[in-house]
Amino acid sequence: MKAAENLGRFNMRASSTQLIDMVLLAVLGLLGASLFVAVIGVSNTLSLSVFERRREGALLRAMGMTRGALASTISIEAVLLAVVALILGTALGTLFGWAGVSVLVGLEEWEVSLEIPWLRMLAIWGVTVLAALLAAWVPARTLGRTAPAAGMSHAA
Numbered sequence: 807m808k809a810a811e812n813l814g815r816f817n818m819r820a821s822s823t824q825l826i827d828m829v830l831l832a833v834l835g836l837l838g839a840s841l842f843v844a845v846i847g848v849s850n851t852l853s854l855s856v857f858e859r860r861r862e863g864a865l866l867r868a869m870g871m872t873r874g875a876l877a878s879t880i881s882i883e884a885v886l887l888a889v890v891a892l893i894l895g896t897a898l899g900t901l902f903g904w905a906g907v908s909v910l911v912g913l914e915e916w917e918v919s920l921e922i923p924w925l926r927m928l929a930i931w932g933v934t935v936l937a938a939l940l941a942a943w944v945p946a947r948t949l950g951r952t953a954p955a956a957g958m959s960h961a962a
Contacts, residue, residue: 837930841937848941852884856945863949864957877946884942888934896927 856863863876900922908918 841933845937845941848884848887848938849944851887852880852942852945853948855883856880856949860949860952860957864952864954867952868954868958873950877950880946880949881939881942884938885935888938892931892934 866876867873900920904918904920911918
């Protein structure tokens, strides 16, 4: 009787693990799609920012700032946006994930502990920072290529 009970628990655990792995794979696929959309959104936001600050960039270039330095300011802005989003997203995601599991598990016999997969989180953070740099590449290059005289004219 005891062996059959243990086998049943083992089968239930194996099927639950398989289901959780499938759901995790689906969530990672959605994360990849959202990363693609985020790169386009950040690039669009930075492009609008570059368009609005064309005169500012031209003035900085006229005062002696190099093209590379001006382009790197846009890249730094993108990385700062990504870091703020990572900090808020990680904190809120951890809090809501832990609270959601605690509510769903609601049994007194089960204990829910907070466990963060730091290696996976570090990989996600690294990919996010690289995505922000990728999103900033075209707007930064556009701002760096603007000639100082052309950028400060009224036609710009």
